[in-house]
Amino acid sequence: MGNFCSVSLSIDNLIPRCFDCTAAQVNSFRRLDDWLANLRTALEELKQLRNDVKTEVDVAERQPMMKRLEQVQGWLLQVESMETEVNKLIANGSQEIDKNCYNRYKLGKKVAKKIKDVAALKSKGDFEVVAKRLPSDIVDIRPSEPTVGTESNFSKIWGHLQEEHVGIIGIYGLGGVGKTTLMTQINNKFASPTNDFDVVIWVTVSSTVDMDKVQDDIGKTIGLHNETWNNKSLDEKAIQIYGVLSKKKFVLLLDDIWESLNLSQVGIPIPNEQNKCKVAFTTRSEEVCGKMDAQKKVKVECLPWEKAWDLFQKKIGDETLKSDPAIPGLAELVAKECGGLPLALITVGRAMAYKQTPQAWKHAIKVLKNYAVRFPGMETKVFCPLHLSYDSLPSDTVKSCFVYCSLYPEDSLILIEDLINKWIGEGFLNEWNDNEDGAENQGYDNIDTLLQACLLEKISSDKVKMHDVIREMALWIGREYEKQTDKFLVRAGGRETKAPEVSKWKEVKRMSLMVNKIERLIGTPICPQLTTLLLNENSLKMISSGFFQYMHALKVLDLSMNRSLVDLPLEIGELTSLEYLNISCTKISRLPVQLQNLVNLKILDMDYTKCDQTSIQVISGLSSLQVLKMIDSVFINNEALVEKLDALKFLYYLSMTMGNAFVFQGLKKCHKLQSCIRYLRLQFFSRCITFNISSLQFLKCLNYLNVSNWDDCEDWVIDWTVEGKEIETSNNPLDSHIKNPPSFHSLRTVIIMGCRRLKNVKWLLYAPNLVYLEIMDCSKMEEVISRDEWMEVAKKGKISNPFAKLESLYIQYLPQLTSIYHSPLPFHCLKYLNVRECPGLKKLPLNSDSAREHRTVIAGSKDWFDKLEWHDEATQNAFLPGSQILQGGLSVQIA
Structure with missing residues (x-):
């Protein structure tokens, strides 16, 4: 067997040599050159046909919605592959042409076959049609520019779109903040292959809805x-529309909605978990989100400084930034004037892109600070679009209230209560005939309207702010757009040391000189149209005689925070149109009797003025007074003063300080004052061992309670009695019993200071609407609310979740404190927790669910913070990024 195999192999090796000697093979050798030439010709003809087909395809695909046929695309790929193979074969042929007969023979066979393959492929390239019209795309890609700072909001919105139970999403925010940009990103994201929707529809609605x-x-x-x-x-x-969309899984993107749109009337099936459809819309109004039944709302805020600066740099370019060493610093000042509003950053950035001298940048800063409307592009590209938000406000009253906010300085925090009182004084709010606090309620409603329109920003429960660019737009409206250039004079928040010259007051209607350094008001300005004069937070020491002589139309006068002002000029009594007067935080110690001539005065704010008790006699003569604020002003320590206040017929708001337990008890006889007291400070109550906190509940409108310096008080008790059972009353006037559990629903702020023997404040379980709580310098307090106290109170009656609305909690100088609450609390609204000098407080009532979905800042010393015992690791991880430590007396962010 082995020999046979060996012989066979030898014979096989001899066969090619035999082929070398046949006449047929000799003939094929001679024809190889011709075959290679024929192959080159065939390939060239195939390439020419390929080029003709590609030209037809290119022409067809230039038409909308046309796409090449798959068989055409496949043929073109085959031609490309064939070209590669033929070129390789031809190259090999050139190398093998002079080799032995057998190699030439094999090459000839390959060339002959390839000629047939090329011919066959060429025959398949005869197409009657090379492209076909496609159905509509699932989504039309919309043009967009590179964005800055949109990542977080994009992720949030896209996440909501993936939630099965969320069908309608509202995206709202200030005009120019980038809502349409975000919506464009969302639209284009649906073009990804993972999208399982049948169609994505984009509709721009605009300010006036055109249903057609x-x-x-x-x-x-x-x-x-x-x-x-x-x-x-x-x-x-x-x-x-309904007939088509009811059979599809669709996304409807509605951009720029100004009022609620009835989806059913349009023909849109309402999204639900069954059809899995989605509707997302952008609007400037949070109210529209509610009216559109949005299950999720996403507010688009202005950019934080780092992102704003990044965007601004992109618009001005590196060449300009590097053109002069001074420009980067000046550019930062310009960018800050835009307040993080993308529309303003882009507009101003583009205008400054080629300004390469420091002088040009300094001029820009001056223009933006003093009269931004004159900056190139600001009026047409920023103010005019923003003006649409003003136009959409529901009434002239709300519009006037909005423009009035621009009287406050840039970046200032505006007290809502004070703002509304000024509106009332100006006469914007006129519902006094309906009920005594009707104008106040209307004011809060107007605040809500401006907040929902994103024309004001809410800072806390009692403060709002106006964005810098919105303020400039409001000033533009007040000065030029409403043709009141000479009637709206605002020099607030500057460095003015003198009031404007008397000659400039003549045509002015509203003047704001607040937050300056003006020391003297001299002369006798003649300004018959002046209705508002704001001089608060200056350095006023003197108002000359005759200064108010020709201000007969003046309705609002604010002199507060002038800490060197000791007297009011006697002719203030000639301001008979005056309805609002604020002299709080001054050194005025006595009200002139001439003040009683102010028969229209509705609001008098004299908090922290330290006036003597004779001022009550002057106040009692103000027959139209409705709001009286006198915290730490006139010290109420006798019943006669209380009776004079109770006699004010129209009074509905009163803030006051009391320093006598029996005078406080006397309030029960003053039914008028019981419904008027909003802010009450109780201090220096002596010889009071226990205090029945339940006795406060007869003050139905009490919003703010400040208790300070009760050195003797050990306990604030709550009395529980059975309905209808006769109870003996204690000899202590502050220890009277009640029949029902107490209720402090109106309380929003509680401050407890210097009650050194007080051990707890369990009564706060009955203040469900508490927003601000501060407990300070109570050296015996061990627990704010203990578990035993909670269980005792819970047995007596139904209580709600404590601190459900709390936003700020300050716990300071409580050396014995070991607990705030016995278990973790949700703290849905908590924004700020400040702990100082409480070494025994090792654990906070927090878990990983506390304060979910918003940032809560914990402030305290680093030593205290490092020793905190967290509920679990998840809680520590949740709160560590938002915590703060105190270093050198300053609160700094932990990285």
Whole structure:
């Protein structure tokens, strides 16, 4: 067997040599050159046909919605592959042409076969049609520019779109803040291959809803817009739209909604968990989100400084930034004037892109600070679009209230209560005839309207702020747009040391000189139209005689925070139109009797003025007074003073300080004052061992309670009695019993200071609407609310979740304190927790669910913070990024 195999192999090796000697093979050798030439020719013809087909394909695909056929694309790829193979074969042929007969023979066979393959491929390239029209794309990609700082909001919105139970999403925020940019990103994201929706529809709605246009845009996207479409009624179009969309999984993106849009009337099936459809819309109004039944709302805020500066640098460019060493610093000042508003940053950035001298940048800063409307592009590209938000306000009253906010300095925090009182004084709010606090309620409603329109920003429960660019727009409206250039004089928050010259007051209607350094008001300005004069937070020492002589129309006068002002000029009594007067935080110690001539005065704020008790006699003569604020002003320590205040017929708001337990008890006889007291400070109550906190509940409107310096008080008790059972009353006037559990629903702020024997404040369980709590310098307090106290109170009656609305909690100088609350609390609203000098407080009532979905800042010393015992690791991880430590007396962010 082995020998046979060996012989066979030898014979096989001899066969090619035998082929070398045949006449047929000799002939094929001679033809190899011709075959290679023929192959080159065949390939060239195939390439020419390929080029003709590609030209037809390119022409077809230039037309909308046309795409090459798959068989055409496949043939083109085959030609490309064939070209590669043929070129390689030809190259090999050139190398093998002079080798032995057998190699030439094998090459000839390959060339002959490849000629046939090329011919066959060429025959398949005869296409009658090379492209076909496609159905509408699922989504039309919209043009967009690179963005800065949108990542967080984009992730939030996209996340909501993935939630099955969320069908409608509202995206709201200030005009120019980037809502449409975000919506464009969302639209384009749906073009990804992972998208499982049938169609994505984009509709720009704009300020005036055109139902025809809305339906037309939808109809075009879903293929309904034909020759007969325009002849159909709105109802007929709605039926057709509904007929198509009810069979599809769709996304509807509505951009720039100003009022609620009835989806059913348009023909849109309402999104739900069954159809899995989505509707997302952008609006400037939070109110629209509610009216559109948005299940999720996302507010788009202005950019933080780092992102704003990044965007601004991109717009001005490196060349300009590097053109002069001074420009980067000046550019930062310019960027800060834009307040993080993308529209303003882009507009100003583009205008400054080629300004390469420091002088040009300094000029820009001056213009933006003093009269921004004159900056290139600001009026047309920023103020005019923002003005639409002003136009959409529901009434002239709200518009006037909005413009009035621009009287406050840039970046100032505006006390809502004080702002509303000024509106009342100006006469914007006029519902006094309905009920005594009707104007106040209307004011809060106007605040809500401006907040929902994103024309004001809410800072806390009692403060708002106006964005710098919005303020400039409001000033523009007040000065120019409403043709009141000479009637609206605002020099607030500057460095003015003198009031404007008397000659400039003549045509002014509203003047704001607040937050300056003016020391003297001299002369006798003649200003018959002046209704508001704001001089608060200056350095006033003297107001000359005759200064107010010709201000007969003046309604609002604010002199507060002038800590060197000791007297009011006697002719203030000639301001008979005056309705609002604020002299708080001054050194005025006595009200002149001439003040009684102010028969229209509705609001008098004299908090922290330290006036003597004779001022009560002057106040009692103010027959129209409705709001009286006198915290730490006139010290109420006898019943006669209380009776004079109780006699004020129209009074509905009173803040006061009491220093006598029996005078406080006497309030029970003053039914008028019981319903008026909003802010009460009780201090220096001596020889009071226990205090029945339940006795406060007869003050139904009490919002603010300040208790300070009760050195003797050990306990604030709550009395529990059975309904209808006769109870003996204690000899202590502050220890009277009640029949029902107490209720402190109106309380928003509680401050407890210097009650050194007080051990707990368990009564706060009955203050469910508490927003601000401060406990300070109570050296015996061990627990704010203990578990035993909670269980005792819980047995007596139903209590709500404590601190459910608390935003700020200050715990300071409580050396014995070991606990705030016995278990973790949700703290849905908590923004700030400040702990100082409480070494025994080792654990906070927090877990990983506390303060979910918003940032809570914990402030305290580093030594205290490092020793905290957390509920679990998840809690520590949740709060560590938002905590703060105190270093050198300053609160700094922990990285």
